[in-house]
Amino acid sequence: MPLPDAATVWPPRAPEVTLALGDWGAWYSGDPDRLYEQYLYRGTRTYLNRPSQYRGGLTGRLARWWWGQPTPYGEKRTKTHVPLAGDIARASSDLLFAEPPRLTATSTAAQARIDQLLEEGLHAGLLESGELCAALGGVYLRVVWDQTVRPRPWLSPVAADGAIPDFSYGVLTAVTFWTTLQSDGQHVVRHLERHERGVIYHGVYEGTIDNLGRQVPLTEYPATEPLADQVDADGGINTGAPTVLTAAYIPNMRPARQWRDIPMAAYWGVSDYQGIESLLDALDETYSSWMRDIRLAKARIIAPSQFLTSSGYGPGHGVTFDEDRELYVSMNVPPTSDQGLVLNQFTIRFAEHSATADALIEQAVRMAGYSTATFGEPDGSALTATEVRARQARTLTTRGRKTLYWTPGLGDIIEALLAVEAGPLFNSGVAPERPRIEWQDSVSESPLDLAQTALALDQARSASTETRVRLIHQDWPDDRVQAEVDAINSEAGTSLADPATLGTGGAGLDGPDGS
Structure with a gap:
């Protein structure tokens, strides 16, 4: 399907989906001004102090988020924001990509290209994608290329609030991304980029905040002018890989419970913030009350x-x-x-505020799917890997679930990139293939723990020398492992000579017939 028609409502998604993405984006940004605006102007953009915020009932209750309370006239805003939401998103990404997943291909040429992608910034891009995925419920990875920047394609992440996907039974079949080129608050210029199998469509629209407006030539704006010579009459660019989609969607977690009855959003992922927004709001209120005590207690x-x-x-x-x-x-006043x-000087309610904040943080982190130990130990004591796993059981379970969604999406997009490079646009000569993805252990054993494990396996005669070497040096390639095994056997005097090189009379001796 080509690009959308002119005068289309934009973005074309359910209001509750747009509202939730706006809330999650505001919490993730950590910007107090954005939080204030997101909750203050909910439902209207007309009045600063709305009557609905002062009446009872459902409307009044929903309007009275702490961040949505208007600042009294003549007073400055003294609200304090605690960026716990950003910490949650960063922790999620670090759990997945602090150590990059091992991507292996059967072809030597394909493996070399994958290694080159990692060296050129794929690992950093995955860390960025992991944060966006946790915060906004999902992330897109797309194949992009610009030979004035790099000679070959690379992967670029797109946040979930900047895309309109098409699904078939939960599988992404097409997606439309958009970028705002210009905006003055009323008039908005958007660049739309629609990915379908084998083709990418480009178009520029001049409209308003909530309407796509009219389509104009790509040459009207410097950012899209270079595309004008590459697109066909329908605005499409042939990718040279007709069977693959040059974009992949990775959901953060499914199902999205609040969107099950919304057809277009039923297959979207859910944010780590879903359900804890009120706790984040209460946490900021608690810290602001604490700071108020400090101000008043001067x-x-x-x-x-x-x-x-x-x-x-x-x-x-x-x-x-x-x-x-x-x-x-002396003053001439009555003695009384x-x-x-x-x-x-007023008393600062330190203990009460601290206990309230700790309880809110613990509850928010737990509902987001993590253990509180993931966000640091108060006493700063060192823990063994076994103790870390015990204290972070909930976190490791959540990480395991997320890898189930990342594995197919990451494999799809790397295969798509190799397919585009193998096509007529780049003629790389590398046959595309889907890489095997192995996730690294997020909790690393110390060298001492690994050595003790290897010693126990050796004493129990339950593992070979090669197995023990691979256990201790998990990042070594096969040739280095084999060299280490040979060195160990040689030092221990247990190396075995090749029988084909021995004479029948023994080592270095020939038999009577010269054999």
Whole structure:
């Protein structure tokens, strides 16, 4: 299907989906201004203080998110934001890609190209994709190329809120990405890029915030002008790989419980933030209350008017209090009158705020699918790998589920990239194939733990020398492993000579017939 018609409502998705993506994006950004605007203007963009925020019922309750409360006129905003949402997304990405997955191909040429992709930034791109996936419920990887930048294609991530996908029984069949080229708040210029099997369509539209508007030539804007000489009459570019889709969708986690009844979003992934938005909101409110206690608890002196002196510039120019003055004239006041200096300082409710914040963080992290130990140990003590696994059981379970979604999507897009390179656009000569993906252990054993395990296997006579070497040096290639095995056997005097090189009379001896 070609690009959308003019004057199409954009983005064409259910309002609740757009709202949820906006909320998740605001929490992920960690920007207080964006959070304030996201919740303040929910439902209308007309008034700063809306009547719905002050009435009861469902509308009033939903409107009264703490971040959605209007700032009283004449006061400055004093809300504090704790970027826990960003920490959750980063932790999810680190669990998956802190050590890159092992990508192996049967072809030597294909393996060399995959290794080159990793060296050129694929690992960093996967770390970025992992964050976007956890925050927005999914991420897209697309094959892109621009020979003025790089001679060969590479993979580029796209956040879920910048794409409109087409699914067939849960499998991505096409997707439309868009990029905002210009925007003044009312008029918006968008570049649409639609990926279908074997072809990528490009188009530029001039419209409004919620309408695609009219399509204009690609030559109208510098960012898309180079594409004008590459597209056909329908705005498409033939990828040279007619059977593959040059984009892949990786859901963060399925099913998306709140979207099961929305046909276009039923196969989308769900964010790590789904269901914990109110806890994140309450956490910010707790820390802001804590900071308010600190502001109000500043030591203050209440001085009677007799202790104040004129500023020296005449009436109307105010009075001051000299805290270094040593001599005062006694006041002729009744003895019961309270006319002395009063020192005032409120108590900071440290323990109450700290306990509340810790409870909210623990609950939010648990509902997001992680163990609190994933976000650091309070005492900073070192733990063995076994202890880490025990304390992070929930985290490791969540990581295992996420790898099930990443494995097929990552394999699809790397195969698609190799197919595009093998086509007429690049003629790489490398036959495309789907790589095998092996995920690294997110909890690394210490060298001492590995050595003790290898020693136990040797004493139990339950593992060969090669197995023990591979256990300790898991990143070594086969030739280096074999060289190490030979060296160990030679030092131990257990190396076996090739029988074909021995004479029948023994080592170095020939038999009677010369054999």
